[in-house]
Amino acid sequence: MKAASITKSDIDRxxxxxxxxxxxxxxxxxxxxxxxxxxxxxxxxxNQLDNRYQQISAN
Structure with a gap:
């Protein structure tokens, strides 16, 4: 079985x-x-809207 060779081009890619x-x-x-x-x-x-709603609802 032939060993794989890694080229400079492969490394660059x-x-x-x-x-x-x-x-x-x-x-x-x-x-x-x-x-x-x-x-x-x-x-x-x-949260600001919820707080405002709570204030309005309390009145």
Whole structure:
């Protein structure tokens, strides 16, 4: 059985793919941070509305 040979081209291609995958993972992480921030703002707004509703209902 012949041993597989790995060329410099194979390594270069692998490094390019790893770099691309790393950029995609970084972009996904940023997207999750933005979603988290939006959800926190929305939760805050809902809580404010709920508090206001409670005040109005108490009167």
């Amino acid at each position: 692998l490094l390019r793919e790893m770099s691309r995958a790393g950029r995609e993972i970084t972009a996904m992480g940023q997207s999750f941070k933005e979603i988290d921030s939006s959800l926190r703002r929305l939760t805050s707004q809902i």
